[in-house]
Amino acid sequence: MSVKGAKGSGGINEHGQEQNKLSVDDIIEKRRKTRPDFKLPEPEDDDPEDNEDSDLAEEEDDEHLDDQHDVEEEDEEEFGAGVRRAREASESEESHDEKDPLSSSEDEDDEEERQSDEDEDEDEDDSENSEAESEQETEVEKARKAAFFAVEDQQTGKAKDGADETPTFQSLSLSRPLLRALATLNFHTPTPIQARSIPIALAGKDIVAGAVTGSGKTAAFMIPILERLAHRPKGRDEAKTRVIILMPTRELAVQCASVGRALGKFLDVRFCLAVGGLSLKTQEAELKLRPDIVIATPGRLIDHMRNSASFGIEDVEIVIMDEADRMLEEGFSAELNEILEMTPKARQTMLFSATMTDDVDELVRLSMKRPVRLFVDPKRSTAKKLIQEFVRVRGQMSVGQDDGGNNGGSSSVVKKRTEDEARPALLLSLCTRTFRTKVIIFVRSKKLAHQLRIVFGLVGLSAGELHGDLSQEQRLQSLQSFKDGRTDFLIATDLASRGLDIRGVETVINYDMPTQFEQYLHRVGRTARAGRNGRAVTLVGQGDRKMLKMALKRSPAAQVKHRMIPGEVVLQISERLEEIKGDVDVVLREEKEEKELRRAEMELTKGQNMVEHREEIMSRPKRTWFQSESEKHKQEQLGTKEYLNKVGGGDKEKKTSKEGRDKFSGLSRKKKRMKIAREEDAEMNKRGEIDAGIRAAKKAQRPKELGVLESKGGPSKGKNKDKGNKKTRSSFNKVGKGAAGGFASDLGDRSGSAGARGAAKGKGKAKTKAPKTAKGGKASNKNRRR
Numbered sequence: 001m002s003v004k005g006a007k008g009s010g011g012i013n014e015h016g017q018e019q020n021k022l023s024v025d026d027i028i029e030k031r032r033k034t035r036p037d038f039k040l041p042e043p044e045d046d047d048p049e050d051n052e053d054s055d056l057a058e059e060e061d062d063e064h065l066d067d068q069h070d071v072e073e074e075d076e077e078e079f080g081a082g083v084r085r086a087r088e089a090s091e092s093e094e095s096h097d098e099k100d101p102l103s104s105s106e107d108e109d110d111e112e113e114r115q116s117d118e119d120e121d122e123d124e125d126d127s128e129n130s131e132a133e134s135e136q137e138t139e140v141e142k143a144r145k146a147a148f149f150a151v152e153d154q155q156t157g158k159a160k161d162g163a164d165e166t167p168t169f170q171s172l173s174l175s176r177p178l179l180r181a182l183a184t185l186n187f188h189t190p191t192p193i194q195a196r197s198i199p200i201a202l203a204g205k206d207i208v209a210g211a212v213t214g215s216g217k218t219a220a221f222m223i224p225i226l227e228r229l230a231h232r233p234k235g236r237d238e239a240k241t242r243v244i245i246l247m248p249t250r251e252l253a254v255q256c257a258s259v260g261r262a263l264g265k266f267l268d269v270r271f272c273l274a275v276g277g278l279s280l281k282t283q284e285a286e287l288k289l290r291p292d293i294v295i296a297t298p299g300r301l302i303d304h305m306r307n308s309a310s311f312g313i314e315d316v317e318i319v320i321m322d323e324a325d326r327m328l329e330e331g332f333s334a335e336l337n338e339i340l341e342m343t344p345k346a347r348q349t350m351l352f353s354a355t356m357t358d359d360v361d362e363l364v365r366l367s368m369k370r371p372v373r374l375f376v377d378p379k380r381s382t383a384k385k386l387i388q389e390f391v392r393v394r395g396q397m398s399v400g401q402d403d404g405g406n407n408g409g410s411s412s413v414v415k416k417r418t419e420d421e422a423r424p425a426l427l428l429s430l431c432t433r434t435f436r437t438k439v440i441i442f443v444r445s446k447k448l449a450h451q452l453r454i455v456f457g458l459v460g461l462s463a464g465e466l467h468g469d470l471s472q473e474q475r476l477q478s479l480q481s482f483k484d485g486r487t488d489f490l491i492a493t494d495l496a497s498r499g500l501d502i503r504g505v506e507t508v509i510n511y512d513m514p515t516q517f518e519q520y521l522h523r524v525g526r527t528a529r530a531g532r533n534g535r536a537v538t539l540v541g542q543g544d545r546k547m548l549k550m551a552l553k554r555s556p557a558a559q560v561k562h563r564m565i566p567g568e569v570v571l572q573i574s575e576r577l578e579e580i581k582g583d584v585d586v587v588l589r590e591e592k593e594e595k596e597l598r599r600a601e602m603e604l605t606k607g608q609n610m611v612e613h614r615e616e617i618m619s620r621p622k623r624t625w626f627q628s629e630s631e632k633h634k635q636e637q638l639g640t641k642e643y644l645n646k647v648g649g650g651d652k653e654k655k656t657s658k659e660g661r662d663k664f665s666g667l668s669r670k671k672k673r674m675k676i677a678r679e680e681d682a683e684m685n686k687r688g689e690i691d692a693g694i695r696a697a698k699k700a701q702r703p704k705e706l707g708v709l710e711s712k713g714g715p716s717k718g719k720n721k722d723k724g725n726k727k728t729r730s731s732f733n734k735v736g737k738g739a740a741g742g743f744a745s746d747l748g749d750r751s752g753s754a755g756a757r758g759a760a761k762g763k764g765k766a767k768t769k770a771p772k773t774a775k776g777g778k779a780s781n782k783n784r785r786r
């Protein structure tokens with residue numbers, strides 16, 4: 001293959017030198033050199049045509065536009081007028097008189113289309129009504145909330161009249177090292193969410209807090225955590241993991257750790273980042289030292305809870321769940337429950353997010369004690385300095401003139417295209433003429449993100465991509481080069497829509513409208529953060545009008561605009577894009593070949609390692625891991641079946657298992673169980689030396705305070721060994737009672753009989769590290785990552 005010829009095939013060559021990998025950038029660059037430069041339209045700094053507002057309707061038509069363009073222009077005007085009408089309607093709060101922002105009153109829409117529009121409108125009205133209802137608290141709900149949530153003023157002891165005064169960090173009674181760190185970061189005044197949550201968090205209360213994107217929620221929980229840790233008992237024996245911060249994605253965890261380290265700069269507080277995709281061994285070593293704060297994604301934390309010697313969460317005093325709704329969306333509810341149940345009952349729990357869902361309400365109800373509700377901004381609102389622009393995407397566009405020889409006159413040629421085909425040219429028009437640096441572009445799929453990145457590369461724009469198809473290292477690199485300004489555009493999926501705080505992002509472009517309004521809020525919230533200006537531009541297709549209406553309804557009139565892109569610019573770019581279509585395919589093909597080659601090399605290396613180091617590899621203990629619901633179910637069934645076979649509870653299985661009948665015939669139930677246990681012990685002993693070695697190593701690593709005295713014989717069987725009066729919220733007792741699946745899921749990658757034994761012995765083994773049966777976990781590992 002030519003590509004390989006250019007840079008070698010990677011790995012080690014015959015001279016023992018490492019050969020370079022061929023990255024997608026190399027492939028794009030190589031391809032770009034084979035064709036003339038893509039001529040980009042002239043940048044226009046202050047293009048009045050681009051930016052429509054109320055005065056645009058009075059502008060004269062461009063003389064170069066043909067008839068078809070006139071129709072499109074009118075259509076655009078209608079769209080703009082629709083945006084204005086919707087805005088006005090939102091201002092007067094007469095939402096049901098609101099006109100469809102995409103409608104064109106004198107449109108030539110056919111009857112069928114009109115009918116379907118009406119149907120859709122009805123649906124929208126219905127859903128908006130129900131939404132309005134759900135936003136309006138009923139008396140019953142109010143009473144329920146009053147009974148469950150604590151009142152803020154009571155908690156802080158503040159008089160109501162004092163609430164309006166803007167506090168300073170000094171007035172929040174923070175210690176000097178923290179005040180110094182805040183000054184270093186140029187945080188002079190607490191943001192509203194910080195001003196309200198810090199005193200309550202310092203008082204040890206549970207909190208459920210919501211505030212718009214970019215309003216400083218991270219520091220709102222990090223400051224009181226650090227302040228509380230500043231007063232913890234110190235000394236060698238006091239090293240404990242006291243705080244766990246759970247984040248939905250690795251990037252957010254990394255970001256949160258960096259905020260924490262910056263704020264804790266002058267305090268002797270130790271952090272550990274425990275996220276997937278980074279070295280397990282390094283994390284294990286750090287956890288062994290019992291860091292004060294562990295910032296983790298739920299899956300990786302559970303992995304460590306089960307597999308890392310000497311790490312336990314039984315001393316945790318504070319649990320934070322950031323972006324809790326996203327964690328639940330991602331199917332982490334079983335993991336969250338397991339983590340919460342393993343921590344002490346007396347802990348403080350705080351939950352933060354810019355958006356909340358019903359599932360979060362449920363989590364709050366199950367995991368918190370009389371939390372204080374802090375919602376500082378109107379529900380579903382955007383940052384104050386965010387300008388939202390909308391660009392209409394049409395699925396049809398004229399591409400030139402036909403002299404009309406056949407039709408007896410001149411007419412434009414109208415090329416039918418789908419909205420999706422129209423979007424790339426609109427995007428490139430925006431990115432080449434108006435928004436040229438510090439732009440995040442959100443797209444709906446990983447594949448699209450990658451293809452667009454190739455397109456950007458081929459036309460000479462510097463773009464990176466961020467989505468779940470990349471390795472952790474690639475994700476972090478991509479993010480870093482965008483932060484450093486080495487790339488101007490970051491093309492991302494919703495993986496990046498939450499929480500990412502990138503200073504100086506000027507524009508967010510929604511290549512397509514997200515399907516959930518919450519998602520829209522998080523995406524546009526990547527700009528206009530911390531009181532800065534920012535702009536969000538959304539391409540709006542026919543099917544996106546419901547979302548558009550919601551956005552218009554919730555935004556002040558001055559912040560909403562309709563952007564129009566001159567038709568000829570879009571046409572010019574569309575034609576160029578047609579020309580490079582083939583190149584995109586070539587790049588994708590070469591990239592695939594390159595990947596296959598790498599995979600083949602990896603397999604080869606793996607095979608070699610297996611031959612050379614077989615014994616060592618086979619002796620490594622398997623890690624237990626959480627499973628998907630279907631895996632848990634299968635495991636549960638398998639465990640139950642084997643158990644029933646052995647104890648004689650399952651008639652069918654008993655009859656078909658000759659061996660089982662002979663072996664246990666004539667024995668009482670109790671004796672059967674004992675015999676099974678003995679057999680299993682013997683079986684386990686065959687694995688003996690390895691397991692004994694592992695147990696001994698774990699025991700040796702365990703700090704004295706957690707271990708059982710040598711004289712009492714052997715290591716404790718679990719991290720949750722009873723320590724004085726400390727209670728945990730564990731429900732393992734419940735699990736032990738015959739719930740074969742609960743244990744089976746822990747021993748998932750050991751033999752099914754071990755799972756059955758767990759069930760048989762389960763009664764009363766409340767303090768083992770085995771997980772409880774996960775209830776309500778929706779997603780498998782596969783769909784956790786985007």
Ligand SMILES: Nc1ncnc2c1ncn2[C@@H]1O[C@H](COP(=O)(O)OP(=O)(O)OP(=O)(O)O)[C@@H](O)[C@H]1O
Binds near residue numbers: 186214499
């Ligand atoms: N008191 C403050 N003064 C000035 N800047 C602040 C202050 N607190 C936080 N910031 C800055 O505000 C920005 C946004 O903070 P943060 O990322 O915590 O927002 P957020 O509310 O968690 O946003 P999101 O909902 O998108 O996750 C950060 O760059 C942070 O440095």
